[in-house]
Amino acid sequence: MAEELRQREECDVCLYVITPKMTGVYSIAEVIDDSNKRPEKTVFVRLRDDDDEKFTDGQWKSLGAVAQMVERNGGRAFDSLKSAATHLSHCCRPECSKEQQ
16 A cells, blocks of 8 residues: 555556446545645546446446546546547646646
C-alpha cells in the first residue's frame, strides 16, 4: 500500500479504468481522493461493456455522477479508452505541462 501511495504522488498520470468486471468499489474512493489531491493528473474512464458483462442502467448513472464529481474537482473523465488515450497523447507531454502552468 505504501508503494502505491508513493507512485500516485510521483506519477505523471493517475489513470482509473472502471469496467463491469470490477469486484470492489475502493477504486471509486481512490479516484475521488486523487481528483481532490491531484486533479491535474487524475483521469477516470468508465467503460459500459467488458466482454459479455455490462453495467446496469443504475450503475452506469452512478458512475456518471462519479465522472461529474471527478471533473468538478478538476480531473478528466471519459467513456472510452480511445478518448482517454487521445487526451493523454495531447495533454501529457512535457511541453503541454509547461503551457498549463
